[in-house]
Amino acid sequence: MYKQYSFLNSLICSRCGKKYDPSVVQTVCSCGGPLLTEYDLASINENVSPQDFAKRSPNLWRYHELLPVVDEKNVVTLGEGMTPMLRAKTLENKLDLNNLYIKDEGILPTGTFKARGAAVGLSKAKELGIRKISMPTNGNAGAAWATYAARAGITSVIVMPKDAPKITRCECYAAGSRLYLVDGLISDAGAIVKKASEKYGLFDVSTLKEPYRLEGKKTMGLEILEQLDWKAPDVIIYPTGGGVGIIGIYKAMKELKEMGWIDEISTRLVSVQAEGCAPIVKAWEQKKSESEFWKNSETIAFGINVPKALGDFLVLDAIYKTNGSAVAISDREIIESQLETARKEGLFMCPEGAATIAAARKLRNQGWIDKNETVVALNTGSGLKYPEVLDFNAPLLRPEEELSL
Ligand SMILES: *Cc1c(COP(=O)(O)O)cnc(C)c1O
Numbered sequence: 001m002y003k004q005y006s007f008l009n010s011l012i013c014s015r016c017g018k019k020y021d022p023s024v025v026q027t028v029c030s031c032g033g034p035l036l037t038e039y040d041l042a043s044i045n046e047n048v049s050p051q052d053f054a055k056r057s058p059n060l061w062r063y064h065e066l067l068p069v070v071d072e073k074n075v076v077t078l079g080e081g082m083t084p085m086l087r088a089k090t091l092e093n094k095l096d097l098n099n100l101y102i103k104d105e106g107i108l109p110t111g112t113f114k115a116r117g118a119a120v121g122l123s124k125a126k127e128l129g130i131r132k133i134s135m136p137t138n139g140n141a142g143a144a145w146a147t148y149a150a151r152a153g154i155t156s157v158i159v160m161p162k163d164a165p166k167i168t169r170c171e172c173y174a175a176g177s178r179l180y181l182v183d184g185l186i187s188d189a190g191a192i193v194k195k196a197s198e199k200y201g202l203f204d205v206s207t208l209k210e211p212y213r214l215e216g217k218k219t220m221g222l223e224i225l226e227q228l229d230w231k232a233p234d235v236i237i238y239p240t241g242g243g244v245g246i247i248g249i250y251k252a253m254k255e256l257k258e259m260g261w262i263d264e265i266s267t268r269l270v271s272v273q274a275e276g277c278a279p280i281v282k283a284w285e286q287k288k289s290e291s292e293f294w295k296n297s298e299t300i301a302f303g304i305n306v307p308k309a310l311g312d313f314l315v316l317d318a319i320y321k322t323n324g325s326a327v328a329i330s331d332r333e334i335i336e337s338q339l340e341t342a343r344k345e346g347l348f349m350c351p352e353g354a355a356t357i358a359a360a361r362k363l364r365n366q367g368w369i370d371k372n373e374t375v376v377a378l379n380t381g382s383g384l385k386y387p388e389v390l391d392f393n394a395p396l397l398r399p400e401e402e403l404s405l
């Protein structure tokens, strides 16, 4: 019997509720709001169960009914997904927690969770017949989209700040992308991409200007639930830049609740930002529903250096609706947590990921997290992608010298 691969239904504007047809190329709503993907959840419920998912290959396409690619032959994959949930026993002692998990996205293709969004986004672009994409990036997204575009046979034009991690430039170059550097921020890169895309007919895949990257990132939420036997954790801590990850995790939970696979959304979602770029934290502290542009933003955690996110209102909504929180962490605390996690758990996190450990410590100290609660911290990338961040000197020996330990 023919089994339907996706139960994609429609696109709906996250601001005004206007519906759009997903069988043709869409960007944002006429009102400017990002579009969200809707599925026929009742039919999914009739067709699959959690037990079916468990039997499938360990990658994010195991959730294909809840993903937008209609025909399996359009799937562009490098094996992304089903990353480990590592129990962090030593850190539990240090942080005074009983159940701390780190979901390690650092092992994904291109070394960050950006691979999830790129895999789903480019698969759908391929399905819709798109031949050329363009994107502004702080580095990791560009590297992922350039790499998956190469696999899909799609041309990519990438613009990133000249200070973005050098390795991500190399990845774009290696993947054959047209790469440009800008003497400015990601917001400047975004303006350049917008103009060029209109002029040359490129498909602008900027954060949330294209609906399907979010669906790829949503799979983090599905995996966390499946890996915890469909028991929602009490807290999920997420390093927030454009916010697609946290919006996606919240969307996953809403869909699972609607299908009845979880009883309620009991998880509190926490946004972590760097002290040098914390527009979401500031808005949350002031109980606002949108953020303001953060001037002169600066942090070593390049992936979360986003001064104003298009989906800020969706991030804040996810935090408010789940009784979550927002925390800012200094670069010094980030490096301390990065070293601590590498030394105590053998896990070399990216700075963004390390910020979640610092946030867990802070929230536990404040009593906001209870000792017995289950906490999931997201390590969004590998420390290997940031060779510039750790600055140290090892003693230099001449060949005839002996070690004195
Ligand atoms: C992009 C990025 C983030 C932020 O992700 P958003 O979904 O844009 O909030 C966090 N960590 C790393 C390593 C990233 O590359």
Ligand SMILES: [Zn+2]
Pocket: 013, 014, 015, 016, 017, 018, 029, 030, 031, 032, 033
């Ligand atoms: Zn709208």
